[in-house]
Every structure is written in C-alpha cells, then in structure tokens.
Amino acid sequence: MPFHCLGPGEIIPGMVHANGVRRRVHVGDLQPGDHACLLFGSDEERASILRDFVLGGLDAEDKILYLSAEEDPPGPAALLDRCRLTSVPGGLAGRVEVVRLAEFLSRRGDLEPAALMRWLRGAAQRSREEGYRALRVAGDLGAALRDEHDVRTLLRYETLLAEEFSAGQALAVCQYDIRRCEPAALDAFASAHARSVEADPLVRTADLVVVRTYRPQGLRIEGVIDTDSQRHLRDALRSVAAVRGDVRLEMSRVEFLDLGGLRLLMTFARARAARHCTVELVGLLPHLSQVITLIGWDRTPGLRLGAVHAY
Amino acid sequence: MPTEAGPGDAEGAGFVHHACLYGSDAEFLAMAVPFVRDGLAAGEPVLAAVTPASIELLRGALGERAYALDTAETAGFGRRPVERVRAFLRYHESRSRPGRRMRMLAEPVWTGKTARQVAEWKRMESGLNVLLAGLPVWMICPYDLRAVPADVAEAACATHPGRMDGRRLIPCPGYADPAAYVAGTGPQAAPAPAAAARLGPTARVAAVRLFARERAAGAGLTGERLELAVLAVCEAAGYLLAAGARVALRAWEEPGFLLWELHSAQACPLPAFAGFRPPGVAPDPEDGLWLARSLSESLDAEAAGDGARITLRVAGRGFLP
Structure with a gap:
C-alpha cells in the first residue's frame, strides 16, 4: 500500500532540483559521474532498462554493483535472470556483485546512509584499483521503504550519493517503483537526481530517434520519417505490436513525416483495432493532423488523434 | 442518332458521363427533373451539385420529392479539380448501396476563373471518364449556355461521350479519348526562368x-x-x-x-x-x-x-x- 510521504510543496533539504526538472538520459549514454533515477511502473520496464544497464557496464568495463533489498535477486545469476539475460560475453567472473541492503541497517532496522556511503566509496576505490573504469551502481532502494521516516533517510542517502558520485569515480541508477509510493515522495526522489534514465532508443540514426515508453505504453518519435527511415519506424512499431491495451505515440518532436510514414501509422492503428484497442497520436504538428483529415484517415479504426503541438 | 433516355438507360456497370448544354431554365428542368425523379423512383441516391439558383429551381419543380434529393452548392463541392474528384468519390463512398447505381448532376463553376483554371477543369471533365470508370454512377454535367464561354461549351462535347437534351441522349461525335484530349491541350506549365x-x-x-x-x-x-x-x-x-x-x-x-x-x-x-x-x-x-x-x-x-x-x-x- 502506498503511504503518505510528504505534503505537497514540502521541501526536502538537499534536493538537487526542487522543481523536479531533469534531463533525460538513455541508459546506454550514462557516464561516470551520473546519478540518475528510474521511476518504473512495471517489471517489464525495469527489466528492459536494467538489461541495458548491465550490458552497458560490461561493455564499458565497469564494475557492476547491485544493492539488493529483501525481494531483490540474491546473487549475480539471479540478477541476470531478472534482466532476462541468459548469458553475457566473457562470463561474470567477479564483474557483477550483489550486496544486500540489510548489511547497512541499524539495530532498529533503519538504513544508515553514512555507512552505506562509506562502503560505496571503498567499493569505488577498489574497482579502480582492480582496473575497472568505474563503479556502476543500481538498486531498488524504494523496496526498503516502510514509512515517512524512511523516505527522509533515503533522501539523505541520495544527497550524499549525488555529492560523492559527481567526482566521476562511479555512476548510479536509483530505481523507484511508482506502484509502491505516493506521487509527492516520488517527486522528491526524482528531484534528488540530476537526470532521469530511460530505455536506449529502439532507433537512433542521424535523423530519427525512437524510444520505447512505458507510462503510457508506446513510443516517443523524434526527427524525420521519410523513405529512407520508414523501415526503422516499421520495426519500432512492431516492437509495441504485442502491447496489451492502448498505445500512445508521442510525436511532438517529429520534424517531418511523409505520406508513407503516415500510412505505417494507419496500418498500425488498424492492427490495434483488430485487438480491440487503440493508438493515440499525441503532439502531432497541426499540418500533419490536417493531412490526416484531408486524406480521410482521421476515420481509421483504432486511431485516436490527441492534442496537437504548436510550431 | 438521338435516342430517348428513360429509366432503363445507362444501367451498365460502369460510369456514364453526359453533358447537357441548356439555354434556359426550362431546358435545364426538362433534363434535370426526369433524371432526378426517375433516379429517386428507382431508389437510387441522387446528388445535385449545381449552383444555388439551379438547386432552388429544381426543388421547386420536384415538389415533395425534393426532400429525397441530396444537394451541394457546386462552388464548395471541390474548389479545385483534385478536390472535386475527391468529393465525388466521398459521396459515392458514403451513399452507395449494393446493387444500385447513383445519379449526380454536377455543374462546375466556369465564370470568374483564370484561363489556367478553366483549362484544368476541362481536363478534369475529360479525366472523370477514366478516374470514375467502373463506378456505378450516371453523371450529367449541365452547362448554362447563357453563362459559359463558347470554348467551354465546345469542350463539353469533347469531354463527354454524349449529351442530354431533355430526355434525349445525343452522342458527341467530337468526344476525345481522355489521354489524347490531355495530350492535345499542349504544354501545361511554362519552364522555369533562368534566375530560378x-x-x-x-x-x-x-x-x-x-x-x-x-x-x-x-x-x-x-x-x-x-x-x-x-x-x-x-x-x-x-x-x-x-x-x-x-x-x-x-x-x-x-x-x-x-x-x-x-x-x-x-x-x-x-x-x-x-x-x-x-x-x-x-x-x-x-x-x-x-x-x-x-x-x-x-x-x-x-x-x-x-x-x-x-x-x-x-x-x-x-x-x-
């Protein structure tokens, strides 16, 4: 059950961004010194991002450290299983470590931020000595939350972490399950991070970026869709074809969309309708909305036209 | 050879395209009233996309039957030829009934247009024979000889295989194959200037x-x-x-x-x-x-x-x- 954490507008000392404005970073673009949050709403969303986090760490020769709450994986193999990774190139061989948060609790069962931070500092130092590029930390700290006191403790930890990691010795992704906490607390946790992490793009070319989104389920499409890039859009749409329920395509950063690209969206809408659900196009530039209506495609089964976006 | 056009005419599977060159309201009604009345009596959707004055005239002559007539002011029924074609297709899509043909009175606006626009509309009239071929539509395009220029009236006989005079169908001997008609209208666009x-x-x-x-x-x-x-x-x-x-x-x-x-x-x-x-x-x-x-x-x-x-x-x- 979610519990009340903070009142509206309540300011927590140490907040990095009191207004909650953060830059998004793709998980594959994380660099040492980054301290990012992941607010996830489904196991699928977390698994997808965690998978890229682990693969990115192995690729960059980082030491990977997972802070495990009670429900979390007990060891590296279980962690890979959670990421839906069956094997990793070169094997684990000490490159992935799982540490239980229970080791940093006081006798009363409270998390001790300073003790955890000391340990992380040492772990980062050891990683460098062992030849790793950096220490790469992830964990679902929100899983350890019990009450408002824990929220404040966790925010202290986040503040310490932000200061510690800005030196560039380590990077961290702090996961919070939005199903387990109230919006005000989530805002506070999010505000304690300079960046929020999202899945690596399904498509990343010079002209087109397509990112899987989870809340709501769908895609964010940015850039240009023309004859050269239609196949990328088709592939990206296939990746959400199996989504149960409605899909939203966020299109406010689409600079150009040709008729062939529009047709792909209409074909996708009809496929949605066949599954008794819809696709909503949100943030379309007004002229694209006008073209859809001109052709008569605004009546396409399964299609919903959301708010348009100003030029 | 003129023939009497009755309810059984133009019942082929495809598009039938006739002109009607009329010089008075009475001549317009002599063609339009039986065309509309017979269509409605056969349970066919009938559209009159003509001038507001012609719509009023037609309604007055049809009496109670006018309630069943679909009408559209022609100036708004496709401002340009491509829009006109779309309007025809949309009407067909929205009103077609299985096994039934439909009828349309379609009178373009010819006055006040540039020479370029008039040429485009003439070409479209010819093009309808190709673009709507296969649709179960009987279309009559009225040309008001009191208003249209002589070249427009002349073109009507090249872009329609036949013309109606009252209920009589008169073949147009000057009817031109649409592709040949367009090819014969000469270059459509002037080349780009050197400074482009x-x-x-x-x-x-x-x-x-x-x-x-x-x-x-x-x-x-x-x-x-x-x-x-x-x-x-x-x-x-x-x-x-x-x-x-x-x-x-x-x-x-x-x-x-x-x-x-x-x-x-x-x-x-x-x-x-x-x-x-x-x-x-x-x-x-x-x-x-x-x-x-x-x-x-x-x-x-x-x-x-x-x-x-x-x-x-x-x-x-x-x-x-």
Whole structure:
C-alpha cells in the first residue's frame, strides 16, 4: 500500500532540483559521474532498462554493483535472470556483485546512509584499483521503504550519493517503483537526481530517434520519417505490436513525416483495432493532423488523434 | 442518332458521363427533373451539385420529392479539380448501396476563373471518364449556355461521350479519348526562368527537403503553410525518385505563388490523370502525387523529352487560400 510521504510543496533539504526538472538520459549514454533515477511502473520496464544497464557496464568495463533489498535477486545469476539475460560475453567472473541492503541497517532496522556511503566509496576505490573504469551502481532502494521516516533517510542517502558520485569515480541508477509510493515522495526522489534514465532508443540514426515508453505504453518519435527511415519506424512499431491495451505515440518532436510514414501509422492503428484497442497520436504538428483529415484517415479504426503541438 | 433516355438507360456497370448544354431554365428542368425523379423512383441516391439558383429551381419543380434529393452548392463541392474528384468519390463512398447505381448532376463553376483554371477543369471533365470508370454512377454535367464561354461549351462535347437534351441522349461525335484530349491541350506549365534557384539533380530525399524548406522560408512562408509546401514538394519528388530517377529542382516566385519545377531526365511512368485519386487502404504509387496535388494550387505532370516534369504552384505570401 502506498503511504503518505510528504505534503505537497514540502521541501526536502538537499534536493538537487526542487522543481523536479531533469534531463533525460538513455541508459546506454550514462557516464561516470551520473546519478540518475528510474521511476518504473512495471517489471517489464525495469527489466528492459536494467538489461541495458548491465550490458552497458560490461561493455564499458565497469564494475557492476547491485544493492539488493529483501525481494531483490540474491546473487549475480539471479540478477541476470531478472534482466532476462541468459548469458553475457566473457562470463561474470567477479564483474557483477550483489550486496544486500540489510548489511547497512541499524539495530532498529533503519538504513544508515553514512555507512552505506562509506562502503560505496571503498567499493569505488577498489574497482579502480582492480582496473575497472568505474563503479556502476543500481538498486531498488524504494523496496526498503516502510514509512515517512524512511523516505527522509533515503533522501539523505541520495544527497550524499549525488555529492560523492559527481567526482566521476562511479555512476548510479536509483530505481523507484511508482506502484509502491505516493506521487509527492516520488517527486522528491526524482528531484534528488540530476537526470532521469530511460530505455536506449529502439532507433537512433542521424535523423530519427525512437524510444520505447512505458507510462503510457508506446513510443516517443523524434526527427524525420521519410523513405529512407520508414523501415526503422516499421520495426519500432512492431516492437509495441504485442502491447496489451492502448498505445500512445508521442510525436511532438517529429520534424517531418511523409505520406508513407503516415500510412505505417494507419496500418498500425488498424492492427490495434483488430485487438480491440487503440493508438493515440499525441503532439502531432497541426499540418500533419490536417493531412490526416484531408486524406480521410482521421476515420481509421483504432486511431485516436490527441492534442496537437504548436510550431 | 438521338435516342430517348428513360429509366432503363445507362444501367451498365460502369460510369456514364453526359453533358447537357441548356439555354434556359426550362431546358435545364426538362433534363434535370426526369433524371432526378426517375433516379429517386428507382431508389437510387441522387446528388445535385449545381449552383444555388439551379438547386432552388429544381426543388421547386420536384415538389415533395425534393426532400429525397441530396444537394451541394457546386462552388464548395471541390474548389479545385483534385478536390472535386475527391468529393465525388466521398459521396459515392458514403451513399452507395449494393446493387444500385447513383445519379449526380454536377455543374462546375466556369465564370470568374483564370484561363489556367478553366483549362484544368476541362481536363478534369475529360479525366472523370477514366478516374470514375467502373463506378456505378450516371453523371450529367449541365452547362448554362447563357453563362459559359463558347470554348467551354465546345469542350463539353469533347469531354463527354454524349449529351442530354431533355430526355434525349445525343452522342458527341467530337468526344476525345481522355489521354489524347490531355495530350492535345499542349504544354501545361511554362519552364522555369533562368534566375530560378536550383538544386541537383539529386537522388537524396533529404537534399530535396532541405532545399524545399529553405526556398519556402525564403519566400516568406511560415508555420503550417511552410510545412505543407515542403511536404508537397517532397511527395512530388518522391514520385519521381521512386522510379529510380534523379531529380533536378528549380524554385521561383510569382506574385501570389511559389513555384517548383521538378525535372527527371529518366523515363518515369506518368499516366494521364496520375494522382487524382485519394489514397486508399492499399498503397498506390500515385498516393504521394495526390497529396502534392492536393496541397498545391495547381500541379502539372507531363513528359519532358525522354523524362518527366512536375510543376507545382503553391500559395505564396499574401495569398489567402
């Protein structure tokens, strides 16, 4: 059950961004010194991002450290299983470590931020000595939350972490399950991070970026869709074809969309309708909305036209 | 040889296209009333897309039957030929009944148009024989001899296989095959002036897009009109590029218009009346050309030497469409 954490507008000392404005970073673009949050709403969303986090760490020769709450994986193999990774190139061989948060609790069962931070500092130092590029930390700290006191403790930890990691010795992704906490607390946790992490793009070319989104389920499409890039859009749409329920395509950063690209969206809408659900196009530039209506495609089964976006 | 046209006429499976050159209200009604009355009696959808005055006249003559008649003021039933074709197709789509044909009275607005626009509408009248072929539609296009210029009345006999005089069907001996009619109307667009901005030849869509955007912005277009102009040029270029061609572009301004000439030195299929049918569920190579045509004030596509040339006139600054 979610519990009340903070009142509206309540300011927590140490907040990095009191207004909650953060830059998004793709998980594959994380660099040492980054301290990012992941607010996830489904196991699928977390698994997808965690998978890229682990693969990115192995690729960059980082030491990977997972802070495990009670429900979390007990060891590296279980962690890979959670990421839906069956094997990793070169094997684990000490490159992935799982540490239980229970080791940093006081006798009363409270998390001790300073003790955890000391340990992380040492772990980062050891990683460098062992030849790793950096220490790469992830964990679902929100899983350890019990009450408002824990929220404040966790925010202290986040503040310490932000200061510690800005030196560039380590990077961290702090996961919070939005199903387990109230919006005000989530805002506070999010505000304690300079960046929020999202899945690596399904498509990343010079002209087109397509990112899987989870809340709501769908895609964010940015850039240009023309004859050269239609196949990328088709592939990206296939990746959400199996989504149960409605899909939203966020299109406010689409600079150009040709008729062939529009047709792909209409074909996708009809496929949605066949599954008794819809696709909503949100943030379309007004002229694209006008073209859809001109052709008569605004009546396409399964299609919903959301708010348009100003030029 | 004139024949009496009755309820059983024009019941073939496809499109039947007749003109009616009338010189008085009585002559109009002598054709229109039986045409509408017989259609309604047979349970056919009947549309009168004619002038408001003709609609009023017809309603008065039909009496109670006028309630069953669909009407549209012709000036608003497609401002340009491509829109007119779409309007016909949409009416058919929305009102067609299995096993029944439908009837349309379609009287274009001829007065007040430029010579270019009149030529485009004449070509479209011819094109309807191709574009609507196969549709179970009997269309009669009334021409008011009190208002239309002589060349328009003359063209009616070249663009309609027959004409109605009251209930009598009179074949048009001057009827021309539509492709031949269009080919015989001469070059549609003047070539680009020497001072026009140039690009290419290129096979790169992105280069076309950047050039189109730069020229449209340079001509003072902004916002929605800028984006629609870029889209029109890109779709027209896409039609030529899809044939494996490289496209050379020219862009220039005339008062009220921004013009683009797209030239391909390679052969490219350009059927007469290409790009007049709106996109359907299944993709068609002419879809992009239809969109370019719909977003332009006019679009001329024609063979040029061994290649092809498409000329678009897009509303420029100061033009309030």
